[in-house]
Amino acid sequence: MAGGIGSRFWPMSTVDCPKQFLDILGTGRTLIQMTLDRLLPVCPAENVWIVTSARYVEMVHEQLPDVPMSHILPEPAARNTAPCIAYACWKIRMHHPHANIVVTPSDALVLNTTEYARVINAALAKTADSDAIVTVGIKPSRPETGYGYIEVGASSEEICPVAAFKEKPDLETAQKYLAAGNYLWNAGIFVWNVDTITDAIRTHSPQIAGVMDEIAKDFYTERENATIEMLFPTCEKISIDYAVMEKAGNINTIPAEFGWSDLGTWGSLHANMSKDADGNAVSGVAELHECKGCVVHTSGLEKVVLEGLEDYIVAEKGGRLLVCRLSNEQKIKEFQK
Amino acid sequence: MAGGIGSRFWPMSTVDCPKQFLDILGTGRTLIQMTLDRLLPVCPAENVWIVTSARYVEMVHEQLPDVPMSHILPEPAARNTAPCIAYACWKIRMHHPHANIVVTPSDALVLNTTEYARVINAALAKTADSDAIVTVGIKPSRPETGYGYIEVGASSEEICPVAAFKEKPDLETAQKYLAAGNYLWNAGIFVWNVDTITDAIRTHSPQIAGVMDEIAKDFYTERENATIEMLFPTCEKISIDYAVMEKAGNINTIPAEFGWSDLGTWGSLHANMSKDADGNAVSGVAELHECKGCVVHTSGLEKVVLEGLEDYIVAEKGGRLLVCRLSNEQKIKEFQK
Numbered sequence: 051m052a053g054g055i056g057s058r059f060w061p062m063s064t065v066d067c068p069k070q071f072l073d074i075l076g077t078g079r080t081l082i083q084m085t086l087d088r089l090l091p092v093c094p095a096e097n098v099w100i101v102t103s104a105r106y107v108e109m110v111h112e113q114l115p116d117v118p119m120s121h122i123l124p125e126p127a128a129r130n131t132a133p134c135i136a137y138a139c140w141k142i143r144m145h146h147p148h149a150n151i152v153v154t155p156s157d158a159l160v161l162n163t164t165e166y167a168r169v170i171n172a173a174l175a176k177t178a179d180s181d182a183i184v185t186v187g188i189k190p191s192r193p194e195t196g197y198g199y200i201e202v203g204a205s206s207e208e209i210c211p212v213a214a215f216k217e218k219p220d221l222e223t224a225q226k227y228l229a230a231g232n233y234l235w236n237a238g239i240f241v242w243n244v245d246t247i248t249d250a251i252r253t254h255s256p257q258i259a260g261v262m263d264e265i266a267k268d269f270y271t272e273r274e275n276a277t278i279e280m281l282f283p284t285c286e287k288i289s290i291d292y293a294v295m296e297k298a299g300n301i302n303t304i305p306a307e308f309g310w311s312d313l314g315t316w317g318s319l320h321a322n323m324s325k326d327a328d329g330n331a332v333s334g335v336a337e338l339h340e341c342k343g344c345v346v347h348t349s350g351l352e353k354v355v356l357e358g359l360e361d362y363i364v365a366e367k368g369g370r371l372l373v374c375r376l377s378n379e380q381k382i383k384e385f386q387k
Numbered sequence: 388m389a390g391g392i393g394s395r396f397w398p399m400s401t402v403d404c405p406k407q408f409l410d411i412l413g414t415g416r417t418l419i420q421m422t423l424d425r426l427l428p429v430c431p432a433e434n435v436w437i438v439t440s441a442r443y444v445e446m447v448h449e450q451l452p453d454v455p456m457s458h459i460l461p462e463p464a465a466r467n468t469a470p471c472i473a474y475a476c477w478k479i480r481m482h483h484p485h486a487n488i489v490v491t492p493s494d495a496l497v498l499n500t501t502e503y504a505r506v507i508n509a510a511l512a513k514t515a516d517s518d519a520i521v522t523v524g525i526k527p528s529r530p531e532t533g534y535g536y537i538e539v540g541a542s543s544e545e546i547c548p549v550a551a552f553k554e555k556p557d558l559e560t561a562q563k564y565l566a567a568g569n570y571l572w573n574a575g576i577f578v579w580n581v582d583t584i585t586d587a588i589r590t591h592s593p594q595i596a597g598v599m600d601e602i603a604k605d606f607y608t609e610r611e612n613a614t615i616e617m618l619f620p621t622c623e624k625i626s627i628d629y630a631v632m633e634k635a636g637n638i639n640t641i642p643a644e645f646g647w648s649d650l651g652t653w654g655s656l657h658a659n660m661s662k663d664a665d666g667n668a669v670s671g672v673a674e675l676h677e678c679k680g681c682v683v684h685t686s687g688l689e690k691v692v693l694e695g696l697e698d699y700i701v702a703e704k705g706g707r708l709l710v711c712r713l714s715n716e717q718k719i720k721e722f723q724k
Contacts, residue, residue, distance in 0.1 A: 061690070339718070352706035353398070355722040357715055358699075364710065369689035373701065373710060378694055381676065385692040 051134055052082055052102040052110060052156040053125055058315065058379070060386045061370035062347045070157035071109050074313070074347070075323055076333040081313070082156040086114055091167040092152065092174070099142060100156070101125060101134045126279045131238070132251070132293035133258055133285035137278075139247050140262040144269050149244040150178050153290075158237065159322055161309025169306045173241035176209050176302070183250065184209060184241040185295065187234025187303040188310045193224035196314060198236040198291065200303050212301040215291060234305055237312070240290070247294075255293040257286050316363045316379045320345040336364065345376065388471055388575075389419055389439040389447060389493040390462055395652065395716070397723045398707035399684045407494035408446050411650070411684065412660055413670040418650070419493040423451055428504040429489065429511070436479060437493070438462060438471045463616045468575070469588070469630035470595055470622035474615075476584050477599040481606055486581040487515050490627075495574065496659055498646025506643045510578035513546050513639070520587065521546060521578040522632065524571025524640040525647045530561035533651060535573040535628065537640050549638040552628060571642055574649070577627065584631075592630040598622050653700045653716045657682040673701065682713065 056068030063069040070082040079087065086098060095116035102110055104124035111119055123137055135153055142149050152170055160166045173184040187200045198218055203211040215236065219227060227233035242250075252259040261281050268277040286293075295301060311318050323331035323345065330338050334348035339357040348354050348366040356364060363379060365372045374382060393405030400406040407419040416424065423435060432453035439447055441461035448456055460474055472490055479486050489507055497503045510521040524537045535555055540548040552573065556564060564570035579587075589596040598618050605614040623630075632638060648655050660668035660682065667675050671685035676694040685691050685703040693701060700716060702709045711719060 337722070339722070340715075348708075350706075351703075351708050354708045355711070357709075357711035357718065357722070359710060362695075366688075366708065369687070371685075371688050371691045371703065371708070372694075373696060374692070374694035378677075381694065385674070385676070385694070 051131060051153065052100050052106065053128055053134065054155075054157055055103075055128075056157075057383050057386060059319075059365070060382055061367045061372055062349075062365040064368065064370075066368075067109070068106075068157075069313070070155075071106070071113060074319060074333070075159070080113055081159070082110070083113055084160075085154060085156045085158070086117070088160055088163040088166050089152070089154070089170075091163075092170050096121075099123060099138045101138050103128065124275075124278070125282060127283040129282065129285045129287045131290040132255055132288045133261075133282065135240075135247065135290050136251050136255075136258050136262050136285075137265075137282065139244055139251075140266050141269055143244045143248055144266065146244065150174050151242055151244055151247065153240040153242075155238050155312070157313065159309075159311045159313050161322075163308070165306070165308040169304055169308060170239075170241065172208060173304050176304075177241050177243050177246065180243075180300075181246045181249070182209075182242070182300050182302050183246060183295070183298060184302045184304055185212065186237050186239035186241070187305050188237050189305055189307045190228055190233065190235050193221060193228045194235065195219060195221055195224050197312070199224075199227050200234045200236050202232045202234060202303055202305065209302045209304045212303050215296050234303060235310075236291070237306075237310055240295075250294045250298045254297040255286065255288070258288075258293065261285050316345055316382075317376055320376070334366075343376070388468060388490065389437050389443065390465055390471065391492075391494055392440075392465075393494075394720050394723060396656075396702070397719055398704045398709055399686075399702040401705065401707075403705075404446070405443075405494075406650070407492075408443070408450060411656060411670070412496070417450055418496070419447070420450055421497075422491060422493045422495070423454070425497055425500040425503050426489065426491070426507075428500075429507050433458075436460065436475045438475050440465065461612075461615070462619060464620040466619065466622045466624045468627040469592055469625045470598075470619065472577075472584065472627050473588050473592075473595050473599050473622075474602075474619065476581055476588075477603050478606055480581040480585055481603065484581065487511050488579055488581055488584065490577040490579075492575050492649070494650065496646075496648040496650050498659075500645070502643070502645040506641055506645060507576075507578065509545060510641050513641075514578050514580050514583065517580075517637075518583045518586070519546075519579070519637050519639050520583060520632070520635060521639045521641055522549070523574050523576035523578070524642050525574050526642055526644045527565055527570065527572050530558060530565045531572065532556060532558055532561050534649070536561075536564050537571045537573050539569045539571060539640055539642065546639045546641045549640050552633050571640060572647075573628070574643075574647055577632075587631045587635045591634040592623065592625070594623050595625075595630065653682055653719075654713055657713065671703075680713070 052070050055065045056063030073080050098117045099121045100110050101123045107122050107124050110122050176182050199216040201213040203213040265281050268274045320331050325331045329343040332346045336346045336354035341359045343361040346364045361376045363374045389407050392402045393400030410417050435454045436458045437447050438460045444459050444461050447459050513519050536553040538550040540550040602618050605611045657668050662668045666680040669683045673683045673691035678696045680698040681696050683701045698713045700711045
């Protein structure tokens, strides 16, 4: 899934080039490239499918040249994750009726890719010949209020039944979850075989299944694009969590610790970048003097001098500049207007 | 005098385009243009002479098209104000032996230009037919430690004898000067007739006079530029204050109040710009949120959002960006290296 528009990281990330297509950690690989890289021990590039906005198809192709162009599926309109996943799974099923599938966002970070591959392969082994749905649950390291949680049921296996999905909690609730020990972060990574997910969508989200059945008549024909453009936007706008996960049976989770971050905030970006002795994370040419705890990302300027900033975001790209306290990063969305 | 390289206002001002050539107050006129504008009631543009670095000759000509190109005198090397003034006065004297002259920096601010013209005309009336040297003394409004002071002798006239020139004082001394009431700021504006200043330089700075006599043999010939390039750099590097003012006789001052600022610091720039309700002075497109007391000057960026800054300089030009506390602006010179 690569359709995000990256508004939280403006102006580093913009609708013309959102976060998943940026090397935001300064590693030389973009987030979507790193996502593919870590999947290669699990699945060859020619078996990877990308659903993205029509405007990003070329960018995906440039960044992931090993993924077949025909596997880059354009969404004519953003309809949240359920229609996005249905589109890919309906299409895969037509040619690969026994496919075993991993669904993942393209803009998260995984530090321990060996453990990641082990976890994903364990989940795939479970779903290969069962109707289990496996969602990856990240062992929480802090009482984060920005993620949904998965309550884990008792099990002697690595893969456990899900007792309940929990919405983003307030701080007190998050602290309880952390103390209880049987709550995991929902990372939005799902594993299932293609029959399981298409059946679940048909059962719990028949409107979307109906649209997909209609579109599927034109899959792999010259009419496909026109049909997608006409019918895809008629899908209900709903997340896979609401549409399926909270309703379906045989929902499982695999507790995982592989250095995951959704990089959903400048704060999490700062936490995952290498920092100088004063806690500044700098990508670009900036020279810092008496600065502490800043995250700095510049790309278009030739020389940048920062003095006396503590816990600030400084981001510049394409003629746009933001200086904002890290503590107020939630305001960035409104600044772009 | 237009040879300054404007290093204190980096990156708004750079050696390629220093302060005097910038519209730093956002008025639509650069400082050198405003300097000429306020002199026009005193002296027509065709009688104005500019001494500047060779690299700025074209810029002066573009900004001041009414000043004859032949009146823009290039200094091949910076030698402080005494050689600069000598160069212009020696050259003026050859064709205008009775010239009455105002010398002024080109990068200061005057708010009350009517009073400025009155003061300058009063000084010119004094020097037209006497060997008086008149320096304009600004009535101090605060115990400024960044300027030299002029101690005024007793007089019943508007133009008073100078008792002494005082170096930049420490704060305690500046406070005494302010309390005493007979100390003025030295604004570097001088009035004299051409005989008076050339005689004074000959008497008190014979090395410079000797170089000028040699150069003068080639004034208004095709050899002038080559001779200037060869000989001007041999002049002693010294200010007119040290070379002449502190030694010559008949030194006078005219106490003046015409809203003067040398705009020598970001702080003084901030003080002279119009400000929003939170005391922010903004030139350019920047949008400020919860900012106070900032001075912001951007020119190359398309969109700038600043959040949560108090008493900062934010300056951007030509691919260079500075964010710096106003209280640390003295560090800016070293940041440019």
